[in-house]
Amino acid sequence: RVEELKMLENDGNTRDTIVAIATPPGVGAIGIVRASGPHSWRILEECVRKDIGTERKVRYGNFYDSDGNIIDEVLFVGFKAPRSYTGEDMVEVYCHGGILVTQKILEEFIKKGARLARNGEFTRRAFLNGKIDLIKAEAILQIIEAKSEESLKLAIDNLKGKLSGEVSAIRKMLIDVLSKIEVTIDYGDDIEIPREEIVRDIENAVQFLSEKLAHADKGIHITTGVTLAIVGKPNVGKSTLLNRLLVEDRAIVTDIPGTTRDVIKGEIKIRGIHFVISDTAGIRETEDVVEKIGIERAIREASQADVVLFLLDATTGFTKEDEYILNIIKDSNFIAVWNKTDIGNKFSKVSKDGDDVYISASTGKGLRTLENKIIERARPLIEDGQLSHVTTRRQLEHLKIVYQHLKKALKSLSGGYPVDIVSIDIQNALSELDKLLGTNFTDDLLDNIFANFCVGK
Ligand code: GDP
Structure with a gap:
């Protein structure tokens, strides 16, 4: 193409x-x-x-x-x-x-x-x-959008060919493996099949990929920011808190329950860590169609967020509505945050670790403590482990599929099947690498990637 x-x-x-x-x-x-x-x-x-x-x-x-x-x-x-x-x-x-x-x-x-x-x-x-290949195109966008030193560095490395080079090396090695297999097919019994060599090559690739995959989240978090979702029943103070955190007024603060119907996003930096923060629709059981859509989005947002702020109202205490929400988010990385502590004191322990945070979004009281708690939860996501140059979900998804194809090939080989049986797995892995680099692409894929660029870039 x-x-x-x-x-x-x-x-x-x-x-x-x-x-x-x-x-x-x-x-x-x-x-x-x-x-x-x-x-x-x-x-x-x-x-x-x-x-x-x-x-x-x-x-x-x-x-x-x-x-x-x-x-x-x-x-x-x-x-x-x-x-x-x-x-x-x-x-x-x-x-x-x-x-x-x-x-x-x-x-x-x-x-x-x-x-x-x-x-x-x-x-x-x-x-x-x-x-340029697609990974480098993504790197250019990341350079333009970089909000932290680390994300800029990752992006520059990738523009200079770091991840592309590693991926191309695997690609080349797999092509070699494939040609070794094909020679054995073409010349049959006359040629000795370098089975061990092939197994070793594939094992090396699998080893490399598993390390990449294990640390991919870190590169993605550094590049795109740690996602933080604010959830809670209507009127608990989600928009007020978001505004506090964003400093600027991005969300409309109102008294009518259920008015923040869409997900509102903003970006903040707390102690040098870049967060994408979203204020979601108040979650509650409802018959209203539009509100329902907002709530579904809120639930999705909460389930995908790296850190969830579960906002509770100190003037009402823990209610049935809160219980409904807690059930939805209980497996996420959530922090229970009691708001409106300037006018209420009906608290109970909600966090798994019993470490609830007490704030007033209106006055700003307790905000430092909340930020410390957020940082405590976010830090492991970007600081632990090795640095990975996988910086987008797209890259991660392709690499995962390559990994699966190669694991399958190894399984067949260790099961004693003839070597040529794995050539289809290797072809599949190669075609996935081609998608990652962009040697093989669709217009939709390009539209998707380049839609995020500005005009003139
Ligand atoms: P949301 O529906 O969860 O987004 O809630 P809002 O942020 O719109 O707040 C609902 C109402 O509660 C507004 O009238 C806010 O001014 C008020 N409110 C929010 N946070 C606090 C707080 O910490 N203390 C007090 N006294 N009022 C608050």
């Missing part, structure tokens, strides 16, 4: 020229507009009314609109395929960072035949042109 697309691309005009403002919206010292594709050089040369000249060399000039008016004084640079980010002909224009200036430059490109790039389309083209 990649080969096919590469051939199409060699034809030059088969692809659109895309353009986007690469800098964030708003006012800044410099704004960057970038374009990629067969017409990028031509369009820019028309706009600046001079040659781009040598590739990768910055030039200075005026940028004109179609009526001959100067939009701005700019610097610009051209890149020739394949020596560019996307692997195609590309140009970048550095203008003054006003909202109108960048917008007008963008519009000129569009008037002259480019189209607006979709989210992540530059990186998508880099992938399709074989400049």
Whole structure:
């Protein structure tokens, strides 16, 4: 598929020229507009009314609109395929960072035949042109989104090929194994089957994968943050607590029970650890359809969260509604948090360890203690054990499947079956590795990955 697309691309005009403002919206010292594709050089040369000249060399000039008016004084640079980010002909224009200036430059490109790039389309083209594999594409997104030193480091390592290299090494080894097996099939009795060698190779891969898998959660937690869900019956103070934790007002605080119907997310850093925190719909038994959907989501959120804050109301004490919720979350990593302690004192012990926390989301009382408790629960997730360069669920899922195929192969081999019986398992493992790297991909998969990118990347 990649080969096919590469051939199409060699034809030059088969692809659109895309353009986007690469800098964030708003006012800044410099704004960057970038374009990629067969017409990028031509369009820019028309706009600046001079040659781009040598590739990768910055030039200075005026940028004109179609009526001959100067939009701005700019610097610009051209890149020739394949020596560019996307692997195609590309140009970048550095203008003054006003909202109108960048917008007008963008519009000129569009008037002259480019189209607006979709989210992540530059990186998508880099992938399709074989400049990067999917793990590296994910790493680029992670660099942009990195919120902690550790996540940045992991992402840079992967952009430099850490995980891709390890995965490719396994891939190469499996291809070797497969060809050893195929030789024995083709030449039958004339060739001695290196059975032990094959078993050893597969065992090595399994060993490597099991270590990767054992520590994968850590890399994912560092990259995406530790998830924290706030659950509790309606009106217990979930939104108030979320706002407290977020400092900024992301959730609507109201007096009517059942109004936080969707899951509201925010991100916070407590003592250097990055958390994705969600305020869920108040969980209670209900006949209301919309509320039911919210509650189902809340339950799902709670069951997937790394840490759950189970909020209880000190003015009502432990009620039937709380019991209903406790039943749902009892197996999760939850902390029982008594809220509204400024106006109530009806407590009972709810935590497994009897270590309930007492706060007032309104006044902020007890918040430090709560944060300490959260950190205590979160720390093992990102600090224990070896560092793994598996950084997304997608990577983890593919590696798990590869592992299962190879385990199956080993089982057949130790059961004394002929060596060639495992070639199907190895082929399956290889095809899964191809999906992981992106040698084998579907448009849906790419849409999924690149939808999270910003326009212009
Ligand atoms: P939610 O439905 O669980 O999200 O609850 P809200 O955050 O919307 O809070 C419900 C009501 O309880 C609001 O009127 C809040 O001001 C109030 N409330 C929340 N936390 C506290 C608290 O710690 N003390 C007091 N006195 N009131 C609180």
